[in-house]
Amino acid sequence: LVLIRLNKRRSRSLSLSLSLSLSLSLSLSLSLSLSLSLFSLVLGFNEGLSGEVKPRVLLMGLRRSGKSSIQKVVFHKMSPNETLFLESTNKICREDVSSSSFVSFQIWDFPGQIDFFDPTFDYEMIFRGTGALIFVIDSQDDYVEALSRLHLTVTRAYKVNPDIHFEVFIHKVDGLSDDHKIEKQGDIRRRASDDLADARLERIHLSFYLTSIYDHSIFEAFSKVVQKLIPQLPTLENLLNIFISNSGIEKAFLFDVVSKIYIATDSSPVDMQTYELCCDMIDVVIDISCIYGLAEEDPAVGSPYDKDSMAIIRLNNTTVVYLKEVTKFLAMVCFLREESFERKGLIDYNFHCFRKAIQEVFDVRVEVQKNRKLLSQRRRSKQATANGVAGNPH
Ligand SMILES: Nc1nc2c(ncn2[C@@H]2O[C@H](COP(=O)(O)OP(=O)(O)OP(=O)(O)O)[C@@H](O)[C@H]2O)c(=O)[nH]1
Numbered sequence: 001l002v003l004i005r006l007n008k009r010r011s012r013s014l015s016l017s018l019s020l021s022l023s024l025s026l027s028l029s030l031s032l033s034l035s036l037s038l039f040s041l042v043l044g045f046n047e048g049l050s051g052e053v054k055p056r057v058l059l060m061g062l063r064r065s066g067k068s069s070i071q072k073v074v075f076h077k078m079s080p081n082e083t084l085f086l087e088s089t090n091k092i093c094r095e096d097v098s099s100s101s102f103v104s105f106q107i108w109d110f111p112g113q114i115d116f117f118d119p120t121f122d123y124e125m126i127f128r129g130t131g132a133l134i135f136v137i138d139s140q141d142d143y144v145e146a147l148s149r150l151h152l153t154v155t156r157a158y159k160v161n162p163d164i165h166f167e168v169f170i171h172k173v174d175g176l177s178d179d180h181k182i183e184k185q186g187d188i189r190r191r192a193s194d195d196l197a198d199a200r201l202e203r204i205h206l207s208f209y210l211t212s213i214y215d216h217s218i219f220e221a222f223s224k225v226v227q228k229l230i231p232q233l234p235t236l237e238n239l240l241n242i243f244i245s246n247s248g249i250e251k252a253f254l255f256d257v258v259s260k261i262y263i264a265t266d267s268s269p270v271d272m273q274t275y276e277l278c279c280d281m282i283d284v285v286i287d288i289s290c291i292y293g294l295a296e297e298d299p300a301v302g303s304p305y306d307k308d309s310m311a312i313i314r315l316n317n318t319t320v321v322y323l324k325e326v327t328k329f330l331a332m333v334c335f336l337r338e339e340s341f342e343r344k345g346l347i348d349y350n351f352h353c354f355r356k357a358i359q360e361v362f363d364v365r366v367e368v369q370k371n372r373k374l375l376s377q378r379r380r381s382k383q384a385t386a387n388g389v390a391g392n393p394h
């Protein structure tokens, strides 16, 4: 009798936890679909306003400030030491970042000194299609000249296109102590805003970041710059918030695997160590997959990252780091307590809903782009017919 009772109790608790999981999952999928329908409206509005499908990111700053090094380290996996041998850039180098990753933009690396008064330099055309302007200042050098260049660049760009995001990278901070870093950032921020106030341009907003190619700070700063260019960001954050609160997860990042830029995270604050750990985990997964995961006969056929990619790492402080594939280019990396990981089934089900929602978000994007292409094609053919009629003597 006792045994039966015990069993009954157990089965009741089991069914309770099952129904709890089910209701949690249901509430998650419901909220996901709700935010999705909201999102499609926001997407249409944003994209329509900007009219720019692939934004441009400009890297500007004085000579030897580190612009090309940043581009090579973040997007070409160049090791920081190799940048010592980079040659000075003598013409604008454009690169399309969208080919191998989810984040889609063009990056333009400028030579150190651009002469805005040079008639061959059409800065109006350049600034008109720009989403973000990154101005790099070498913190190990005297920055008086860099600040006046920053002022000139920002005011020119703002006149042409007030929607540009102005991002100032206080770069090469690897040689500075923590106190020194904060002091430099405060000083540069103060002087730059004083210059803008003197020109009565306080409305121009500058964002400042302390960066170095010798640690993860450059990836983190670039992540924040890129996030501002993703119109879907609020939706992605919302979906992540719903996902973690229903799955007992403490922190979740959505990573672009190739560049290790995180395109979104939930609304809890990001600390540098957690971010570094995610980057290391992605490296481990890709490295192990490259060595052991590709087909033996022809390794060139497979990809080290595909829909089966996933990894679980248990840290010695009872934290679990869980990586799962979301799309061809995106991975989700989550941090959670060991106790919460016992409900892996629920987490996986919620993740399944999350992945579906992300897919739908990007389907909407593709649809909007397709419609826009069709519309402009139609407009062009209408114009051509109108011209043809005008040219007709009858
Ligand atoms: N210590 C340190 N050195 C860096 C960092 N980033 C770049 N450098 C070094 O700065 C030097 C100049 O780097 P570049 O990337 O060529 O600079 P640039 O701004 O492209 O220069 P131009 O093309 O001449 O305008 C190189 O020797 C890099 O190794 C950094 O974060 N820390």
Ligand SMILES: [Mg+2]
Pocket (backbone or CB within 6 Å): 067, 068, 069, 087, 088, 089, 109, 110, 111, 112
């Ligand atoms: Mg360069």
